[in-house]
Amino acid sequence: MIKKNFILITLLLITNISYSETKIGNIKITDAYILNSSPNANMLGGYFKIENLNNTKINLMSVECNLIKQVQIHKTEIENNQMRMIKINDGVTIGANESLEFKHGSYHLMLMGFKNDINNFKKIELLLNFENLKAIKVVFDIKNLNINQ
Ligand SMILES: [Cu+2]
Numbered sequence: 001m002i003k004k005n006f007i008l009i010t011l012l013l014i015t016n017i018s019y020s021e022t023k024i025g026n027i028k029i030t031d032a033y034i035l036n037s038s039p040n041a042n043m044l045g046g047y048f049k050i051e052n053l054n055n056t057k058i059n060l061m062s063v064e065c066n067l068i069k070q071v072q073i074h075k076t077e078i079e080n081n082q083m084r085m086i087k088i089n090d091g092v093t094i095g096a097n098e099s100l101e102f103k104h105g106s107y108h109l110m111l112m113g114f115k116n117d118i119n120n121f122k123k124i125e126l127l128l129n130f131e132n133l134k135a136i137k138v139v140f141d142i143k144n145l146n147i148n149q
Pocket of ligand 1: 110
């Protein structure tokens with residue numbers, strides 16, 4: 001009985017850690033979430049904060065997920081008073097001991113084409129590919145934005 005409780009608590013702790021924070025080596029990722037803006041959306045934004053605790057810069061090259069046809073890295077920019085999203089093809093650099101927030105109006109992930117109904121998921125795992133570094137699995141929390149309710 002005591003052993004059983006101990007295992008349960010351990011599992012809860014592990015789940016909690018992977019949910020809110022992922023730290024692999026000197027790279028820390030926090031507050032990773034996908035905004036489910038409408039039940040029928042076929043394009044959703046993904047957001048997170050990445051901290052580079054290395055003494056050298058790192059390059060996030062691409063992001064992938066086996067449940068999604070395509071994940072692009074975008075940046076929102078204002079040009080001629082118009083907001084537009086630019087697809088980043090050559091990666092995003094996070095300087096040595098710097099952090100970068102993927103957020104509204106800035107860098108973000110664009111998730112396009114869902115192989116399964118995203119509404120059935122509370123969280124999904126995305127794979128972050130870096131230049132010359134091992135890829136990092138990050139659990140993204142799916143937050144529902146109930147516009148029409
Ligand atoms: Cu976008």
